[in-house]
Amino acid sequence: MARYGMVIDTLKCVGCQDCVIACEAENSVPEGFCRDWITTEAKGTFPTIQMEIRTERCNHCTDAPCVSACPTGASHYHDIGGVVLVNHDECIGCKACIASCPYDARFVHPEGYVDKCTFCIHRVEKGQDPACVSVCPTYCMTFGDFDDPGSEVNKLLNSRRYHSLLPEAGTKPNIYYLT
Amino acid sequence: MNEITSTRHNHLIDPSLQIWNWEIPVYLFLGGMVAGMMLIAGYFLFKGRENEENCSCFYLPYISFVLLSLGMLALFLDLEHKLYVWRLYTTFEISSAMSWGSWILVLVYPMLIVNILLKPPAAVVEKFPILNKPKEYFFSNPMRIKSFGVLTMFFGAGIGLYTGVLLSSLGARPLWSSSILWMLFLVSGLSGAAAFVHVIAKNVYERELLAKADNAFLIIELFVIALFIVGLKTATEVQASAADLLLTGDYAASFWVFVIGLGIVIPFIIQILAVNHKIKHTPIAPLMVILGGLVLRFVIVSAGQFSHWFRTY
Ligand code: SF4
Ligand code: SF4
Numbered sequence: 001m002a003r004y005g006m007v008i009d010t011l012k013c014v015g016c017q018d019c020v021i022a023c024e025a026e027n028s029v030p031e032g033f034c035r036d037w038i039t040t041e042a043k044g045t046f047p048t049i050q051m052e053i054r055t056e057r058c059n060h061c062t063d064a065p066c067v068s069a070c071p072t073g074a075s076h077y078h079d080i081g082g083v084v085l086v087n088h089d090e091c092i093g094c095k096a097c098i099a100s101c102p103y104d105a106r107f108v109h110p111e112g113y114v115d116k117c118t119f120c121i122h123r124v125e126k127g128q129d130p131a132c133v134s135v136c137p138t139y140c141m142t143f144g145d146f147d148d149p150g151s152e153v154n155k156l157l158n159s160r161r162y163h164s165l166l167p168e169a170g171t172k173p174n175i176y177y178l179t
Numbered sequence: 180m181n182e183i184t185s186t187r188h189n190h191l192i193d194p195s196l197q198i199w200n201w202e203i204p205v206y207l208f209l210g211g212m213v214a215g216m217m218l219i220a221g222y223f224l225f226k227g228r229e230n231e232e233n234c235s236c237f238y239l240p241y242i243s244f245v246l247l248s249l250g251m252l253a254l255f256l257d258l259e260h261k262l263y264v265w266r267l268y269t270t271f272e273i274s275s276a277m278s279w280g281s282w283i284l285v286l287v288y289p290m291l292i293v294n295i296l297l298k299p300p301a302a303v304v305e306k307f308p309i310l311n312k313p314k315e316y317f318f319s320n321p322m323r324i325k326s327f328g329v330l331t332m333f334f335g336a337g338i339g340l341y342t343g344v345l346l347s348s349l350g351a352r353p354l355w356s357s358s359i360l361w362m363l364f365l366v367s368g369l370s371g372a373a374a375f376v377h378v379i380a381k382n383v384y385e386r387e388l389l390a391k392a393d394n395a396f397l398i399i400e401l402f403v404i405a406l407f408i409v410g411l412k413t414a415t416e417v418q419a420s421a422a423d424l425l426l427t428g429d430y431a432a433s434f435w436v437f438v439i440g441l442g443i444v445i446p447f448i449i450q451i452l453a454v455n456h457k458i459k460h461t462p463i464a465p466l467m468v469i470l471g472g473l474v475l476r477f478v479i480v481s482a483g484q485f486s487h488w489f490r491t492y
Contacts (some may be wrong), residue, residue, distance in 0.1 A: 017186065037187035045180060056185075065350060071278035072266040090266050093259025095198040096277050102351035102488045104196065107189040112260035166488055168415075169351065 002145040003062065004081030004119060005174030006133070007156045008054060012140035015040060015053040019132035019141070026120060026131035030110050035117040036132055052179070055132065055141065058105035058117040059165065059173030060084045066097035066106065075114075081145065083121055088113040102169040119143070146174065183489060196484035202257035204476035208371075209250030210342040211364050211472065213243045215372025217335025219389070220294060224328030227321060229297065233381040240294035247291070251284065276348040280341045283334075290334050293327070339365035346483060354421035354479070354486040357410050363403045370396035371472035374446075374465035390454050393468065397447045404439070421486035430482040438478060442471015
């Protein structure tokens with residue numbers, strides 16, 4: 001079984017939002033919504049301030065509460081890489097998944113179903129990278145399989161310090177940030 | 180300092196969740212009332228009160244039926260993809276509280292119908308004599324009706340429990356991450372239903388009994404609210420600050436004034452005086468209890484959406 005995820009180098013990300021625009025274009029994300037976004041986090045007291053810029057999206061969690069909360073099975077783990085997807089024709093728009101996601105990664109599409117990042121599964125199935133990964137001008141994102149010990153994503157995690165978002169929420173997120 | 184800024188601006192998600200408006204609190208409130216009424220009706224059947232001509236166990240199922248249907252309507256109105264609602268019933272998702280709830284509701288309706296048929300309207304029976312069969316079956320043996328009363332209570336408790344579990348199963352909202360939210364909603368449903376039946380009961384014994392029971396439920400409710408708050412305050416930092424939303428934060432006014440003051444403490448005092456024959460029974464105190472229960476659902480649903488893992492306030 002593959003387990004797809006991303007490793008994102010926060011020392012390279014400059015917050016240019018190319019990934020956000022690429023996603024919107026690739027996935028026809030409706031105006032006013034986004035499936036990925038830029039977060040800037042500043043910690044410390046002046047002058048010793050530490051700043052992290054990072055691109056965020058659905059973490060395609062291994063223990064995804066959105067999937068467990070869904071009453072219709074619309075939210076599910078895809079056969080390929082455990083990617084968390086929403087089947088539009090099964091979604092009733094009850095929003096239980098939105099309320100259960102600690103990252104607020106989901107939103108209601110104007111057509112009524114719930115929408116979020118798909119890791120561009122339509123591209124991944126063809127052997128391509130997700131759109132956001134492929135356009136990043138600083139090459140800060142790497143997409144790959146965490147279950148493959150030799151994969152680039154595992155090599156990066158073995159060579160650098162990293163963190164994930166809200167590991168205490170217990171969802172086992174599959175996006176890691178290099179620091 | 181820890182400052183987080185985000186470029187995300189999704190409608191109903193940012194700056195804080197607003198996915199559920201009036202529909203869900205109303206649904207939870209009506210579900211709680213139905214739960215309470217089924218518990219009361221079931222209890223009267225269990226106690227063998229079905230031989231009393233004007234026992235409320237005969238008309239509570241009608242009211243429950245209407246309230247439950249209104250609650251379901253509110254739930255339906257909340258759905259964003261309404262045409263696909265039937266998808267709820269093409270599967271059973273064991274991990275989803277909402278899936279459990281939809282199936283429980285399917286079982287509760289036939290239960291209410293059988294309750295109604297314990298005393299079917301005479302005009303209907305004249306036309307369809309077969310509708311008298313359940314009555315004959317249950318009334319022929321007191322044990323049968325007792326067991327049926329227990330079953331009615333069981334389903335009532337099921338709905339009451341579910342309305343609380345629905346929220347607490349959504350662990351991403353710290354305010355709802357409490358293992359006793361179900362108890363709070365169940366007791367609040369019971370106190371609301373007892374208040375309601377107290378007002379409409381035709382039987383004097385039942386009226387007196389429910390006024391006393393309501394006082395007990397209000398005290399228990401106050402106790403459960405205290406436990407709920409203490410539980411949050413002594414848990415993680417995000418849960419403690421979620422509790423502060425109610426105690427001192429944006430929701431403090433509605434929580435203290437409407438839920439605690441006007442919804443529990445003052446009606447409790449009025450009802451104590453009425454039970455002790457110091458003042459007359461009026462519908463004012465029960466009405467306050469019922470409205471307090473409604474505001475409780477609004478406050479919990481709204482403040483819960485406002486509470487967040489990333490933020491303290
Ligand atoms: S980030 Fe949220 S939406 Fe994505 S898999 Fe995890 S819980 Fe579900
Ligand atoms: S909104 Fe859709 S995907 Fe989300 S829990 Fe409800 S049915 Fe499932």
